[in-house]
Amino acid sequence: MFRRSAATRKKYIEKGFGVVSPSRREGKLAGSARVRALSPRTPELLGARIRKARLAAGLSLAAVAQTDFSRAYLNQIELGRARPSTRILQVISERLRRPIEYFLQDPQNSILAVEFVLTEARTRLRQGDAAGVQTMVTGLLARPHLPLEVKCRARLSLAEALLNLRSIPEAIDLLRATIRDTETNGWRILTVELYDKMGSAYYLRRQPHEAGRWWDKALSLYEDANVNDPVLKARILGHRANVHYVAGQPREAIAGYEAAIEAAEAVLDMKQLGGIYEGLAMAFDRAGDLTRALEYAQRSLRLFETLNDVRMSAQLRNNMAEILLHQGQPIEAEALFLTGAEQLQRVGDKDLYPHLMAGAAEAAFDQGNHELAKTRIALALARAKASNDPLARFAAFRIAGRIAHADGRPDD
Structure with missing residues (x-):
């Protein structure tokens, strides 16, 4: 170094x-x-x-x-x-x-005070403190006489905080209003970032087609404005690759993720690079290349563990374990599922935990331990009821059905 x-x-x-x-x-x-x-x-x-x-x-x-x-x-x-x-x-x-x-000479509106709040907001977003950012930036926007450009930058941070808090409709309304201001004033780079964030909002809303439209707009404006911001370009390319992945186009997704790495690998931070590696892992898995899928999942896991990101580490363990199950390695998969579930238990996560416990149940089932599988799937089903993720319930019910069918209870 x-x-x-x-x-x-x-x-x-x-x-x-x-x-x-x-x-x-x-x-x-x-x-x-x-x-x-x-x-x-x-x-x-x-x-x-x-x-x-x-x-x-x-x-x-x-x-x-x-x-x-x-x-x-x-x-x-x-x-x-x-x-x-x-x-x-x-x-x-x-x-x-x-x-x-x-x-500061004017604690309410001095430029140093304003820049400090915006810098602190970006730092807290990276640390995962979305609620703190919402409070901080809302207070900033309530101050009188803020320049419009400063307001737009503050709204961008607030929108990201709202997305992290899953207040998606509110974030979309805020982004639309801010985009009108930046387009009117010709602030093209800020507009690119807002387009990118709007794509993320629709992606979280499970509307990949609309998300892709916004990401295409972001990339087009980025290129028209002759911008030289490789991190921003890599982020947009990675997001567009996500759309290919959910559309069932793994090869196109792989090309997109690789283009994102090529654009900015030397300057991406660990979280961004880890996210792209995760995307590559899932795309290679869907393309049937399980060896490459595990390779990129392991790379991503190392980065997120270095960042002490418990939820992403658990998510990656879940992904790796599912790959190992497909390869007929339930013992190795079980260890990953249980380690991830234990991590989430410590931080009180309710959404991802059912996925991991359901996976641990399936791993036990594949090893012939049906009683342990029943115990684990009962826990997964109970936790899925409290989850905000509908896919958690789907995952638990799928494996519960498989166990019930093996027990001669197909109606269950």
């Missing part, structure tokens, strides 16, 4: 390379508006407040800077000769035990 020295890291952060503003994508469209919104006195006021808080805490420049940035850089900030990035201001606020709003 490429590593930087401590001194290089300081310079890297101080020059702002460690924080990429989303507005950079719009050709500095929003950036110029933000600069105009800041008072010429902003750096001096900000620096004075940081100095006052540092002296009140009895801390030296070195104690606040530590290894994140230099003492000289912090001194320049306090003198009003340098403006910290959102990340550096967050570090300073933590070291001085003051809320970040304390240092």
